[in-house]
Amino acid sequence: MNIRRVALAIFYTKDKRILLQNRESMSRFGEKWGFFGGGIEKGETPEEALKREIKEELSYELHDYKFAGKAFAEVIPNHYVEAYIFLSPLNDKLKHFEQKEGDGMGLFTIKEAEKLKLMPGIDKEILKVIKEKLK
Numbered sequence: 001m002n003i004r005r006v007a008l009a010i011f012y013t014k015d016k017r018i019l020l021q022n023r024e025s026m027s028r029f030g031e032k033w034g035f036f037g038g039g040i041e042k043g044e045t046p047e048e049a050l051k052r053e054i055k056e057e058l059s060y061e062l063h064d065y066k067f068a069g070k071a072f073a074e075v076i077p078n079h080y081v082e083a084y085i086f087l088s089p090l091n092d093k094l095k096h097f098e099q100k101e102g103d104g105m106g107l108f109t110i111k112e113a114e115k116l117k118l119m120p121g122i123d124k125e126i127l128k129v130i131k132e133k134l135k
Contacts, residue, residue, distance in 0.1 A: 003080045007050035008037035008126065009065060011090045016134045018113060019090060021057070022103040029075055032117040033106075035126065037086075046084035059098040064088055068133045071125035081122040085129050110134070 011019040023034045036057055040049040046067075054062040065088040072082045099105060108116070110131050118124065 001080060002078060003082055005040040005046075005082045005084070006038055007040055007046040007053060007084045008035040008086065009050055009054050009062060010035060010068065010085060010087050010126075010130050011093065012087060012130075012134060013090050013107060017107040017109055018130060019094070019105055019107055020113060020116070021099075021101070021105050025103050026101065029119050030117065031119040031123070033108075033113070034119055034123065040084070047086075050084070050086055057099065057101045059100060060093065060096055062088065064091075069129045071122060071129050073121035073125045075119060075121045081119075083122060083126055085126055087130075087133060 019036070020033045021036050022032065024032050036054060037050060038053040038057070040046055044052070050065065051062050054060055065086040068085045068087045070082065070084055072080065074080050097105075110127060113127055114124070
């Protein structure tokens, strides 16, 4: 069994819209949209990976976040993702973001996000965690 561990930042607005990254040019499994964050490297905690990934992807020092939970799912046969999910209120962060990876970003309600072309298996599980935490 092949398991990839990732740490993800879910940036959300007061009206519970979430920020997603357009990943069309860097898609691994046919997804068009995804979450900001990425792989946890050997010796890193999920929080260290989260901060590193957000710095790499958005040129932003992330400080305001809380752990929301984990999700686990098969993405393709015998390849699984274990996601550590962190929530971070968007507030005025968007004007400080300088996107370095992906093809743009957008704000979506959970219902809108559920209809997007996301990473198979895992992203639906992540949305379930977010939906529960933001209700």
